Amino acid sequence: MSRQPDTDERPIHPDLPDEWPIHRDDSVAFGLRGWVRWGWRQLTSMRTALILLFLLAVAAIPGSLLPQRNLNPQRVAEYFRQYPDLAPVLDRLGMFDVFAAPWFAAIYLLLFISLAGCVIPRTWRHAVALLDRPPAAPRHLSRLPYADRWETEATPAEAVAAARAELAGLRFRTETDSPDGRSGSWVAAEKGYLRETGNLLFHLALLALLFAVAAGALFGYRGNILVVEGDGFANTVAAYDKFDPGRVFDPRGLQPFSLHLERFQASYITSGPQRGQPQSFQARLRYRPDLESPERTRTLEVNHPLEIDGAKVYLLGHGYAPTFEVRDGAGRVAFSGAVPFLPQDQATFTSEGVVKVPDAQPKQLGFSGFFTPTTVRTDRGITSSFPAATDPAVTLLAQAGDLGLDGGFPQSVYQLDTRRLTRLKAELLRPGDTMTLPDNLGSITFTGYREWASLQVTYDPGRVFALATAALAVIGLVVTLGMRRRRVWVRATPGEGGRTVVEAGGLPRADAGGGFAEEFSTLAGRLRSVTRAETSRAEE
Amino acid sequence: MPGDLGLAGLSDGLMTTAVVVYSLAMLGYAGEFALGRGRARTPAAAGTRVLVGAGPPAEDALPEDAETGRPRPRDVGVLLGRAAVALTVLGWAFHLTQILTRGLAAQRWPWGNMHEFTSALAFSAVTALLVLLYRHRVRYLGLFVLLPVVLGLELASTVLYTAVGPLVPALNSYWIAIHVTAAVIAAGCFTAASAAAVLYLVVDRYERQRSLGRTVGMSGIAGALPGKEVLDRLAYRTLAFGFPIWTFAIIAGAIWAEAAWGRYWGWDPKETWSFITWIVYAGYLHARVTAGWRGRRLAIVALIGFGCFLFNFFGVNIWVVGLHSYAGL
Ligand code: HEM
Numbered sequence: 001m002s003r004q005p006d007t008d009e010r011p012i013h014p015d016l017p018d019e020w021p022i023h024r025d026d027s028v029a030f031g032l033r034g035w036v037r038w039g040w041r042q043l044t045s046m047r048t049a050l051i052l053l054f055l056l057a058v059a060a061i062p063g064s065l066l067p068q069r070n071l072n073p074q075r076v077a078e079y080f081r082q083y084p085d086l087a088p089v090l091d092r093l094g095m096f097d098v099f100a101a102p103w104f105a106a107i108y109l110l111l112f113i114s115l116a117g118c119v120i121p122r123t124w125r126h127a128v129a130l131l132d133r134p135p136a137a138p139r140h141l142s143r144l145p146y147a148d149r150w151e152t153e154a155t156p157a158e159a160v161a162a163a164r165a166e167l168a169g170l171r172f173r174t175e176t177d178s179p180d181g182r183s184g185s186w187v188a189a190e191k192g193y194l195r196e197t198g199n200l201l202f203h204l205a206l207l208a209l210l211f212a213v214a215a216g217a218l219f220g221y222r223g224n225i226l227v228v229e230g231d232g233f234a235n236t237v238a239a240y241d242k243f244d245p246g247r248v249f250d251p252r253g254l255q256p257f258s259l260h261l262e263r264f265q266a267s268y269i270t271s272g273p274q275r276g277q278p279q280s281f282q283a284r285l286r287y288r289p290d291l292e293s294p295e296r297t298r299t300l301e302v303n304h305p306l307e308i309d310g311a312k313v314y315l316l317g318h319g320y321a322p323t324f325e326v327r328d329g330a331g332r333v334a335f336s337g338a339v340p341f342l343p344q345d346q347a348t349f350t351s352e353g354v355v356k357v358p359d360a361q362p363k364q365l366g367f368s369g370f371f372t373p374t375t376v377r378t379d380r381g382i383t384s385s386f387p388a389a390t391d392p393a394v395t396l397l398a399q400a401g402d403l404g405l406d407g408g409f410p411q412s413v414y415q416l417d418t419r420r421l422t423r424l425k426a427e428l429l430r431p432g433d434t435m436t437l438p439d440n441l442g443s444i445t446f447t448g449y450r451e452w453a454s455l456q457v458t459y460d461p462g463r464v465f466a467l468a469t470a471a472l473a474v475i476g477l478v479v480t481l482g483m484r485r486r487r488v489w490v491r492a493t494p495g496e497g498g499r500t501v502v503e504a505g506g507l508p509r510a511d512a513g514g515g516f517a518e519e520f521s522t523l524a525g526r527l528r529s530v531t532r533a534e535t536s537r538a539e540e
Numbered sequence: 541m542p543g544d545l546g547l548a549g550l551s552d553g554l555m556t557t558a559v560v561v562y563s564l565a566m567l568g569y570a571g572e573f574a575l576g577r578g579r580a581r582t583p584a585a586a587g588t589r590v591l592v593g594a595g596p597p598a599e600d601a602l603p604e605d606a607e608t609g610r611p612r613p614r615d616v617g618v619l620l621g622r623a624a625v626a627l628t629v630l631g632w633a634f635h636l637t638q639i640l641t642r643g644l645a646a647q648r649w650p651w652g653n654m655h656e657f658t659s660a661l662a663f664s665a666v667t668a669l670l671v672l673l674y675r676h677r678v679r680y681l682g683l684f685v686l687l688p689v690v691l692g693l694e695l696a697s698t699v700l701y702t703a704v705g706p707l708v709p710a711l712n713s714y715w716i717a718i719h720v721t722a723a724v725i726a727a728g729c730f731t732a733a734s735a736a737a738v739l740y741l742v743v744d745r746y747e748r749q750r751s752l753g754r755t756v757g758m759s760g761i762a763g764a765l766p767g768k769e770v771l772d773r774l775a776y777r778t779l780a781f782g783f784p785i786w787t788f789a790i791i792a793g794a795i796w797a798e799a800a801w802g803r804y805w806g807w808d809p810k811e812t813w814s815f816i817t818w819i820v821y822a823g824y825l826h827a828r829v830t831a832g833w834r835g836r837r838l839a840i841v842a843l844i845g846f847g848c849f850l851f852n853f854f855g856v857n858i859w860v861v862g863l864h865s866y867a868g869l
Contacts (some may be wrong), residue, residue, distance in 0.1 A: 046826065046829065046830045047831075047832075049826060050823055050827055050830050050833065052817055053822055053826065054819075054822040054823050056819055057816045057819040057823070057848075058820075060807075060812050060815060061812075061816065062815050063807055063812055064807075064809040064812035064813055064816075064856070065809075065860065066861065068807065070806075070807075071747065071806070071807070071808065098807075164704065186698050205547070222802070222803070239595040245606075245840055249644075269705070269706065272703070272705065274705040274706070277705065277706075277708060278708055278709055279706060279709065279711075280709050281709050290551050290869045301709070302709040302712070302800060303709070303713040303715075303796075303800045304799070305710065305799060305800050305802065313801060314801065314802040316802070339574045351638070448610070456801075456802045458802045458803060460803070460804075461733075463798070463804065466804065467795065470794070471790045471791070474784055474787050474788050474791065475789065477783065478784045479786055481780045481781075481783065481784060493595045515773070525541070
């Protein structure tokens, strides 16, 4: 069982991982194959990985400093208004959709290809190394970065056996050149295989995480919907105000649940410096997981989503929906119901909205205005001083004419197209108040208010898998960063005067943390004592 | 009722006390530099082969041996340094009490706004310093960790001051304990590692200038510092400890985001900068095993990582609009 020492030929330097790079094949590259191989070697090199990591970090910066369409389209539009020359250029570069931009994808895909290219072969090699024995002692132990030498009265075989027993006791994996462990001339020992195991686990887990994230994005969906108290919806694409399916999502896969918002309640701090800050939001729901199941109830809160069959329902926001009854010129009820108003500011919940009454005769009616939950008059006008509805009012501007709904263009329900409307009058209404319109055009009564909740439904089939891979990545990291891998060899040879010369050498592998010198000197001390070193004759 | 005003006032007073004690400690550390405690440095350069046989290996030891090796007990500088350590412990105790009373006053985890985060961050940095002092006798680090700590606490008690109050509903989750605590611990490690990286650059510059035969102004400080390798290793070990914790903090944040906002990752500015910080530190760990990247460049990468972290903590909260904005000033 004699193996060629393999360490002598390697670049021995404590800082360079001796197993890197994997491709040692330095044959001269010819033609296309050569170039491909060269390119692959570059891509999977540590330096490329490093550069791609830094590139990824830099590439993410504009995505955090410029407004992004997927997060906040209004702010993107605002940016266009503010910088009309710059914005289109940035837009062409994908700066408002950084995380969906091809160049961003290119960087992380290259990084992950590089990752796969370096980690998969490494995993294979590590698996082999785990089954293998520590490599034989190199010829010249004194050439190793850490080395020691002493003399003893013990025979070489005794010294080697004692060293081996000591190293094995320290949980090194050992190997000698004699099968029975008694007559050998060297012992090779290695420890810390787990470091590489952890490192590979970490990198492979990252790779798996990418797939989990991709799976969620491809097969999942996200829908947003605003529900007024007393209303509900069934989980269908048409029900949502906004629906983002994954690329390969099949709408027939929508979980067949339905839900109904019974009541929404918010509470706020009523005094002190944080007055007006929300304390809790609760939405009381009734829902059915599918058509057959009996109805259940549940209180939905922020941070506590409702899970139905893999889909999750979240409470994201809330607001007021004042209720109106509109009579037209003929005295007929042309509209009756709740109209969601959008909060303009979270501290006071002054909310804006419009009421469109296309069925009114003789003219269509439109009202725009704002809802103030706690109404106060200031010298700058009417506003709200508190988010809860302690003294609600609406301030409405009534208009009549043509609402422009027949133009064939979709219109926002929160805006009036005022081009063919004439202003009639404006008034502040408290619950129960009625504003009578001039010219016998009708009247509007502010009958009260309800609250609405904005809900989000998400389905992400990669979620649990992503969490599992992330957990594995952390475990791998902790293991790899807490471990050191090192090899130690001891060789005993007959010296002058019947004495035995013992040499010990050590090699840390990728010793990023340092500290091997201390460890080696302690170890050498123990080896000296177990081999009965003659301290008086020791070197120096 | 939002908080107990007596306890809250006590907490504010304790913060001032901690600042005063830390400042005195800084004076002590500075005094030790000024009076010079001799060159703590061992001359071995990284990567040289050392024949280890007799005596402790010079290359690998952290500077404790430099201190115990040639003790000068009557040296005023050393006495000042020791007093500074005692003051650091005292300040730390005040600081701990400050955070506890704040939490008791608010009846919740005491890191719900910028004022509280900053105090927790500073506390974590001092804790990291104490651990390093205990394990590696790094008194030379004291001044450079306490400087940002005192600045941070000053900011916390002035510009960032927020009276005790409850949390907004979105923050009201046990994940705040897990996610923010992990982030704060990692941040303490990052701060200590950055101090080591700065000192690395100081020593590196000093040595390069000296090797060119120039006289250098900071010989006083540089002379009292350990060798570059020691600083480099200190930074590495501290970061290697902090990095998995930061990774965990990000994952815990993702789990929380999934519960609160319906997605575990959405490239919100805060998330993006956590990611950038993480990537830069991953780059640091890679750079250590990449030929040509060790030394000065590595120290700079570590500092860039810390810069990203600070920007995430302060810059993003102040200038960038995002979901995390409610944490407030
Ligand atoms: C997704 C991008 C990547 C991330 C976030 C990442 C992160 C990390 C981290 C945090 C470490 C530290 C663990 C340690 O020091 O042992 C590490 C180590 C390592 N990484 Fe990566 N890595 C990535 C991609 C790559 C790629 C593309 C390669 C191949 C070229 C690579 C090769 C290595 C190697 C060889 C080590 C071990 C260093 C050592 O033994 O100390 N990594 N990586």
